[in-house]
Amino acid sequence: xxxxxxxxxxxxxxxxxxxxxxxxxxxxxxxxxxRDGLQSVARTLATPLKLAxxxxxxxxxxxxxxxxxxxxxxxxxxxxxxxxVVRHARTQPGLKVLALAPNLKGVQAAAAAGAHAVTVPLxxxxxxxxxxxxxPIAQAVAELRQIVAWRNAEAPxxxxxxxxxxxxxxxxxxxxxxxxxxxxxxxxxxxxADSVGVADTTGYANPAQVRRMYLRLFAEIGNADNPVRPxxxxxxxxxxxxxLGLANCLAAYDVGVRTFDSSLAxxxxxxxxxxxxxxxxxxxxxxxxxxxxxxxxxxxxALMAARAPxxxxxxxxxxxxxxxxxxxxxxxxxxxxxAA
Amino acid sequence: xxxxxxxxxxxxxxxxxxxxxxxxxxxxxxxxxxRDGLQSVARTLATPLKLAxxxxxxxxxxxxxxxxxxxxxxxxxxxxxxxxVVRHARTQPGLKVLALAPNLKGVQAAAAAGAHAVTVPLxxxxxxxxxxxxxPIAQAVAELRQIVAWRNAEAPxxxxxxxxxxxxxxxxxxxxxxxxxxxxxxxxxxxxADSVGVADTTGYANPAQVRRMYLRLFAEIGNADNPVRPxxxxxxxxxxxxxLGLANCLAAYDVGVRTFDSSLAxxxxxxxxxxxxxxxxxxxxxxxxxxxxxxxxxxxxALMAARAPxxxxxxxxxxxxxxxxxxxxxxxxxxxxxAA
Numbered sequence: 248x249x250x251x252x253x254x255x256x257x258x259x260x261x262x263x264x265x266x267x268x269x270x271x272x273x274x275x276x277x278x279x280x281x282r283d284g285l286q287s288v289a290r291t292l293a294t295p296l297k298l299a300x301x302x303x304x305x306x307x308x309x310x311x312x313x314x315x316x317x318x319x320x321x322x323x324x325x326x327x328x329x330x331x332v333v334r335h336a337r338t339q340p341g342l343k344v345l346a347l348a349p350n351l352k353g354v355q356a357a358a359a360a361g362a363h364a365v366t367v368p369l370x371x372x373x374x375x376x377x378x379x380x381x382x383p384i385a386q387a388v389a390e391l392r393q394i395v396a397w398r399n400a401e402a403p404x405x406x407x408x409x410x411x412x413x414x415x416x417x418x419x420x421x422x423x424x425x426x427x428x429x430x431x432x433x434x435x436x437x438x439x440a441d442s443v444g445v446a447d448t449t450g451y452a453n454p455a456q457v458r459r460m461y462l463r464l465f466a467e468i469g470n471a472d473n474p475v476r477p478x479x480x481x482x483x484x485x486x487x488x489x490x491l492g493l494a495n496c497l498a499a500y501d502v503g504v505r506t507f508d509s510s511l512a513x514x515x516x517x518x519x520x521x522x523x524x525x526x527x528x529x530x531x532x533x534x535x536x537x538x539x540x541x542x543x544x545x546x547x548x549a550l551m552a553a554r555a556p557x558x559x560x561x562x563x564x565x566x567x568x569x570x571x572x573x574x575x576x577x578x579x580x581x582x583x584x585x586a587a
Numbered sequence: 588x589x590x591x592x593x594x595x596x597x598x599x600x601x602x603x604x605x606x607x608x609x610x611x612x613x614x615x616x617x618x619x620x621x622r623d624g625l626q627s628v629a630r631t632l633a634t635p636l637k638l639a640x641x642x643x644x645x646x647x648x649x650x651x652x653x654x655x656x657x658x659x660x661x662x663x664x665x666x667x668x669x670x671x672v673v674r675h676a677r678t679q680p681g682l683k684v685l686a687l688a689p690n691l692k693g694v695q696a697a698a699a700a701g702a703h704a705v706t707v708p709l710x711x712x713x714x715x716x717x718x719x720x721x722x723p724i725a726q727a728v729a730e731l732r733q734i735v736a737w738r739n740a741e742a743p744x745x746x747x748x749x750x751x752x753x754x755x756x757x758x759x760x761x762x763x764x765x766x767x768x769x770x771x772x773x774x775x776x777x778x779x780a781d782s783v784g785v786a787d788t789t790g791y792a793n794p795a796q797v798r799r800m801y802l803r804l805f806a807e808i809g810n811a812d813n814p815v816r817p818x819x820x821x822x823x824x825x826x827x828x829x830x831l832g833l834a835n836c837l838a839a840y841d842v843g844v845r846t847f848d849s850s851l852a853x854x855x856x857x858x859x860x861x862x863x864x865x866x867x868x869x870x871x872x873x874x875x876x877x878x879x880x881x882x883x884x885x886x887x888x889a890l891m892a893a894r895a896p897x898x899x900x901x902x903x904x905x906x907x908x909x910x911x912x913x914x915x916x917x918x919x920x921x922x923x924x925x926a927a
Contacts, residue, residue, distance in 0.1 A: 421918025450909075451916040453878035454837050489916075490871035490909035491878075494833040497794050501841075524909065531830035538793035538831075569790075569830035569864065576791040576829075578761025 273541040273582070275472075275506040276533060277311035277482060278304050281332070282347050283526055284514030286316055288564060291325045296560035298335045303553035304511065305339045308545035308583070312336060313345040313366070313508070317353035333360035347410075349380060354394050354407070364406035366444070367391055369435070371411050371428050374419035375448075379412065388434050395439035408481055409440035415460065415485075416451025425460060432468055436479050442471050444481040447495065450488020454498035457485070461502045472505035482506025485527055487513055487567070492527030493535055500541075507532060512554055513567030528568040537581035544583050547575055613881040613922070615812075615846040616873060617651040617822060618644050621672070622687050623866055624854030626656055628904060631665045636900035638675045643893035644851065645679045648885035648923070652676060653685040653706070653848070657693035673700035687750075689720060694734050694747070704746035706784070707731055709775070711751050711768050714759040715788075719752065728774050735779035748821060749780035755800065755825075756791025765800060772808055776819050782811050784821035787835065790828020794838035797825070801842045812845035822846025825867055827853055827907070832867030833875055840881075847872060852894055853907030868908040877921035884923050887915055 281301060285292055292300070304312055314336045320327035329346065336344040337360075346362040348354045357365045369387045370376035376384045391409055398405050413420075414428045428445060435443045445460060452460075461480070464470075469478010483499040483506070485492055496507050509532045515525020533545045551571045558566065575581075621641060625632055632640070644652055654676045660667035669686065676684040677700075686702040688694045697705045709727045710716035716724045731749055738745050753760075754768045768785060775783045785800060792800075801820070804810075809818010823839040823846070825832055836847050849872045855865020873885045891911045898906065915921075 416916050416918070418917055421916070422920075449916070450913060453875060455879040488909060488913045489874055490868065491833055491875050493831055494837045494875060497834045497837060528830060534829055535793060535831050535834060539795040569828060573790060573828045576756050576761070576789070577758055578756070580762075 271542055271583070272544040273505070274500065274536050274543055275311060275482070276309060276529060276536075276543050276545060277313060277345065277506060277508045278309045278511060278529055279313040279484070279508045279526060280304075280510035280512070280514045280529070282313040282316050282326070282345075283508075284510045284512075285325050286323055287515035287525055288325065288561060290561060290564075291327075292557070292560040294328045294331060296556040297328065297332055300511075300553065300556040300560075301332070301336050302339070303549075303556060305342055307549035307553050308543070310341055310544065311343040311345065311506075313347065314362075316347040316349075317356045317360075317365075318347075318349060330356065330360040333357065333362050337361040345408075350390060351394050351397060354405075355397070355401075358398075358402040358405050362405070364408055364441075366408040366410045367394060367440075368410045368412055369431065370417075371414045371423050371431060371445075372417040372420040375413045375417050378419060384431065388431070388438055391435060391440060392438040399439075406441045407439070408442045408444060409435040409438075410444045410446055410484070411435070412446050412448045413451075414445035415447040415456055416449060418449045418451075425463065428460070429463060429467060432464060432480075436468050440479065442481040443468060443479045444484055446484040447486055450486035450491070452485055452495050453491060454494050457483070457495045457498040458502050461499055461504055465503055470503055473503070482508060484508040486515075487524050487527045493531060496527060496532060497535070500536075509533075511550065512557055512571075514557065514564070524565070524567040528570075530568040530570045534570045534575065537583060538576075538579070540582045542582040542585075546583065547581065611882055611923070612884040613845070614840065614876050614883055615651060615822070616649060616869060616876075616883050616885060617653060617685065617846060617848045618649045618851060618869055619653040619824070619848045619866060620644075620850035620852070620854045620869070622653040622656050622666070622685075623848075624850045624852075625665050626663055627855035627865055628665065628901060630901060630904075631667075632897070632900040634668045634671060636896040637668065637672055640851075640893065640896040640900075641672070641676050642679070643889075643896060645682055647889035647893050648883070650681055650884065651683045651685065651846075653687065654702075656687040656689075657696045657700075657705075658687075658689060670696065670700040673697065673702050677701040685748075690730060691734050691737060694745075695737070695741075698738075698742040698745050702745070704748055704781075706748040706750045707734060707780075708750045708752055709771065710757075711754045711763050711771060711785075712757040712760040715753045715757050718759060724771065728771070728778055731775060731780060732778040739779075746781045747779070748782045748784060749775040749778075750784045750786055750824070751775075752786050752788045753791075754785035755787040755796055756789060758789045758791075765803065768800070769803060769807060772804060772820075776808050780819065782821040783808060783819045784824055786824040787826050790826035790831070792825055792835050793831060794834050797823070797835045797838040798842050801839055801844055805843055810843055813843070822848060824848040826855075827864050827867045833871060836867060836872060837875070840876075849873075851890065852897055852911075854897065854904070864905070864907040868910075870908040870910045874910045874915065877923060878916075878919070880922045882922040886923065887921065 510526035513524040850866035853864040
């Protein structure tokens with residue numbers, strides 16, 4: 248780069264560095280495939296393969312994995328082994344083990360199994376709240392307050408994350424006013440959530456909207472990944488339903504997001520969009536950041552190898568991701584290799 | 588958006604508006620599938636289907652289409668109907684008809700058929716220049732100078748675009764120093780090219796590199812899409828080989844690029860990366876910009892319908908793109924509909 252030309256888009260001045268175990272990483276990747284991916288697949292990945300998958304993800308360098316969801320087995324038999332999966336994941340040193348739970352009972356089970364953090368889902372729209380949680384938003388907020396109270400009394404080290412679904416658009420309601428998301432974010436902050444995340448559950452987000460959303464969230468409730476003045480807004484959780492996953496992650500990075508949820512092989516999907524993939528693809532996301540010079544601590548080649556348990560246990564299931572097809576470029580010099 | 592929060596990443600102050608026929612569009616999409624896509628497919632799309640495809644693209648709103656390549660039919664029998672395709676495309680009012688040609692003979696044939704603009708490919712590396720053009724870079728530059736001389740004498744209205752292949756990385760050499768690209772860009776400017784483009788031929792680019800590249804090109808040879816002080820650097824041509832296509836287009840937009848090459852259904856591919864798609868997918872690119880509020884003048888639904896001639900004429904050929912699988916979001920309000 249010539250001396251007179253300076254990129255205009257360096258990380259925002261408030262851009263964060265490390266909070267969690269990130270001595271050498273510029274961004275954190277949180278793998279959500281074992282939860283968000285597997286819950287969307289009708290078949291069940293056998294428990295030994297699930298554990299092998301988590302081990303392979305860990306071996307590739309992942310240090311945050313959302314490993315399961317604590318929901319009634321009759322509703323989601325694919326995740327009936329939730330406690331066993333959490334207990335296994337906890338044996339990996341330095342791994343932050345996350346789980347999802349829609350209610351107090353689930354949070355208690357996650358805590359009992361040893362999860363470090365639990366994401367409690369809420370919805371940005373009443374329609375989605377009814378469809379997904381069978382309760383109005385206000386009741387979900389009230390339950391979050393009860394969950395925090397229980398946590399304070401019984402499991403003080405458990406991190407409670409409140410996740411706002413359909414924050415960028417709802418497949419039932421359609422567009423979602425940003426004011427509605429902000430109102431809910433403030434309510435969740437007041438209810439005592441340790442972090443508040445917004446999710447593009449249905450792949451409706453676009454980069455301009457992503458930037459507006461996080462800039463406003465950081466301004467109003469702060470950025471959990473800002474070490475100088477840490478706040479409540481957690482990482483980005485975007486889906487790749489319309490192919491914008493990486494662009495939306497880039498947009499989020501540009502305004503200061505430093506933690507990103509993604510799913511190996513883009514596993515998952517949206518029941519309302521047959522054939523459309525689910526979460527942003529971990530392999531491509533890691534490749535993007537590493538190629539940009541932003542260390543993730545994750546080895547892309549090892550990540551590709553971590554697809555094996557999925558291919559073995561879910562034959563015929565579409566495995567997304569372009570980097571695994573093409574391989575890394577000739578002379579590829581990932582940031583993590585330089586940092587290591 | 589609350590009044591105190593302003594996005595930090597609005598278009599750069601030098602961001603352009605319209606030069607070509609873009610009264611109501613914020614960005615220009617140049618469809619390159621009929622050239623870059625079809626040249627990568629071994630089978631031949633029958634001429635009537637090719638013409639129907641171009642007509643469908645035009646009907647969807649595209650006003651720049653690279654329709655073919657003027658190369659010896661024995662090397663690329665898929666494009667043996669180049670002259671007929673150009674003549675047909677010229678019947679569409681307001682359509683800018685582009686073609687590719689690797690040498691003077693090809694440029695002359697393109698001009699005779701009626702192309703408005705011809706892209707002459709050169710390579711950023713000697714290795715790729717030899718592999719693709721069978722001549723050293725210096726000779727390719729000298730030939731470009733001869734092409735410009737011929738154009739000045741015989742076809743003064745023909746636009747000569749010089750396209751620098753493998754500008755972001757080369758599948759033979761590996762990484763490509765930006766200085767090499769800049770040296771070639773300056774040489775092409777001196778040789779009289781009307782515009783100079785850089786292409787991520789092999790899908791090696793990342794968003795940070797894209798921003799650095801265009802910022803430097805705009806600083807040194809100017810931006811063809813800057814109406815205040817127009818320069819030589821043309822639009823972005825990126826591939827989606829590793830899934831970063833849209834993210835790289837977003838990065839290019841952020842620093843002032845306003846014209847984007849893409850290919851319907853991501854048609855094409857890279858012979859060195861089996862299974863990996865080719866150009867960035869037009870459907871997803873248009874959806875991204877339109878959702879961001881940036882009018883393209885293109886209707887996404889009509890674009891999806893334009894896949895029909897491909898599906899009919901190239902059965903079994905992978906058609907990429909996520910938006911066609913998922914459909915547009917509920918309540919989708921494209922920028923072009925608002926602008927129209």
